Amino acid sequence: MSTIKRIGGRQPAAPSEPTPAAPRDHYAIGELIYAAGDSGRAWRIRTGAVRLDRIQGEERTFAGLALKGDILGAETLLFGAYAFEARALGEVELEIWAEPNHPPSGESLLHMLAATERRAADTLALRYGKALDRVRQLMLMLADSHRQIVIPGLKDMAEITALTEETVSRTMSRLRKSGLLQRRGRRSGLVFPAPPTALAA
Amino acid sequence: MSTIKRIGGRQPAAPSEPTPAAPRDHYAIGELIYAAGDSGRAWRIRTGAVRLDRIQGEERTFAGLALKGDILGAETLLFGAYAFEARALGEVELEIWAEPNHPPSGESLLHMLAATERRAADTLALRYGKALDRVRQLMLMLADSHRQIVIPGLKDMAEITALTEETVSRTMSRLRKSGLLQRRGRRSGLVFPAPPTALAA
């Protein structure tokens, strides 16, 4: 089992990220998938969740979520480079969607566009309402009907929901105490005692 | 001059909106451009700002902003119907972008996709940080380098920024008192005493 495969504990990638490595199709939590400006292909997310960030100067601002089925880096087909930075929020598996010289059909582009807009609306909703609802909603999105998921770090969740780390931590505690979530290991795993839809209530 | 042309004062459309009328290319503030489920074509915004809403059941949730140059209703090319509801946030002029049976090239689709993602990131940013910054940022987006703009109603601004009407009102007052904005008429107009970029500071 390679270092990459570990899902619990310290991020293996963070300390040494000299080159973004050759394109892979599997990423562990916290890993950089690509940086803004890198060149590469367009991917489709087979499983997992990806955080997109806009880079302006030194700043890194959360710019969107991409989940199972979503396309990453379609802009490379046009500009040859990624516009955002992408980082794994959990175990991520990708598959090639398109090569720069072999673009997809207009119809798949349209499907993808519609999906992107829906996803954007969902992400926007994660920043509206009470903390409990926002975090609950985020869990639901990440769960995607799975019973057990890898939860992102507090910092990520905080930036996504526009809350603070402390508030997210307290909210997760509340969800755990109320029995809607269970922990498995430090931050590696998370179990929904009930099907995730229970969270919807 | 038809009732439609008025830009100040009461919304002319609200009380009587039986049929969304025949497709037009000019809309006044507050008017419905299309409803979710309507059939129609894809448009490009020549000038103005449009609010998109997701309709689920009785609920209408803010789902995004579309500004000058953005495309509205691209999903009609695929599904034949609009997925969101679109409403004018100011004076809006549209131009035909595509007919359902005559879709645009893959390249323009890609350009549009990139624009959509950027816009989504901007909209997301309107829900992060202090009230003053959010409202300021919204003004900047709506201004789009113009010196004078039509500001949306408080309710719209509140839903976009995830603040309350009261807070937005107070914030606008602050901006006015600090001299960054000036009013022209009740809610019809708004003048930037300085080029809007001054707001950026």
Added chain:
DNA sequence: CGTGAGGTTGATCCAGGTCAAGTGAAGTGG
């Protein structure tokens, strides 16, 4: 004029931000 929708303003409250201290597990170096 009168009416009402949209906007303003004040007073109060509280959810969440801020600051600070503490905990435990992973990794590190001796």
Added chain:
DNA sequence: CCACTTCACTTGACCTGGATCAACCTCACG
């Protein structure tokens, strides 16, 4: 193999920006 550091998370105490509740104002239109 054991201190020692570090990082992610937790928890508590306090403070505040914005939500909430409630009057009130003011124009555009009837």
